[in-house]
Amino acid sequence: MNRRHEALLALLADGALHSGAGLAAQLGISRAAVWKLVGELREHGVAVASVPRSGYRLPQPVELLDAGRIRAALDARGWQVADRLQVLFETDSTNTFLYDAPAPPPARPRVVFAELQQAGRGRRGRSWLAPFGSGLTFSVAWTFADTPPGLPALGLAVGVGIAEALRTLGVAEAQVKWPNDLVWRGRKLGGLLLQLRSEAGGPSSVVAGLGLNLALPAGAREALAAPGAQPVADLGEALGRPLPPRNDLGATLAAAMLATFDEFARVGFAPFAARWAALDSLAGARVRIAQVDGDVEGEACGTDADGALLLRVDGRLQRFHSGDVSLRPAAP
Secondary structure, eight states: OHHHHHHHHHHTHHHHHHHOOHHHHHHHOOOOHHHHHHHHHHTTOOEEEEETTTTEEEEEEOOOOOHHHHHHHHTTHHHHHOOGGEEEEEESSSHHHTTSOOOOOOOOOEEEEEEEEEBOGGGGGBBBBOOOTEEEEEEEEESSSSSTGHHHHHHHHHHHHHHHHHHTOOOTEEETTTEEEEEETTEEEEEEEEEEOOOTTEEEEEEEEEEEESSSSHHHHHHHHHTTTTOOOOOOHEEEEEEEEHHHHHHHHHHHHHHHHHHHHHHHHHHHHHHHHBTTTTTEEEEEEEEEOEEEEEEEEETTTTTTEEEEEETEEESSSOEEEEEEOOOO
């Protein structure tokens, strides 16, 4: 993908019908070249519709991500990130992009957004589907000058920060699901992926990525509705009103993540524990957690200071640091 693809997408972003001749004139290329660019956009997951003898259009308007707008909105929220914020048109994964780069110095976080993410990953290496314009994906790289207490629970703290930001935006029932899902009425709104790097006696760094459903098309919902998969939701239905501008939303959530890292650096996980408990969608529920040596069922009893899930199994509390969790019918 190159700047011509970006320029064509910018023209189509209003959702209106554009003739091939008009697009060619604005781009300074031939109509045949426009046709080729459209085909290449489709190959990368952008659903450009063709209307015979009329032109091309997107299924719905899309506010393209704009680094200048996001940067200004972050500045207004007290986070001056300057050129350490990037918007990529396309990348395999924003997390991989930052994790493969040198860790930033303390107090100099990096933020990367992407319009198209071709190999986004969720927890345990699963792919994360984000059709063009239907979601929001970004990652933040942060370095702690000193390793804070409770570092293994950092992912839970980030979930708290994002869920609280969603509630401030109007998603009153936004919750967290151990270890790193964001849910609304039991349905998945999005997810987090954290990758930690630490050195004994030295600084620790993290890359945290967020994938959030904004307005999922029917095809994406069908693709995500695999047997046994958690039902999905998007921010549009959770809000029940028009979505806020995509760039403002991105800045709000990035600021929430940065503020979480800043607070965690100073005080660790302890202050987040009660906030997690208040947002915990599994609290008191009967759940099943998948383990290598077999599934375990029990009552979810929150988390410990290290972020491990606590299950009451046959009257005894057990700790779990990883595993897929699903709700089970209540015991008779």
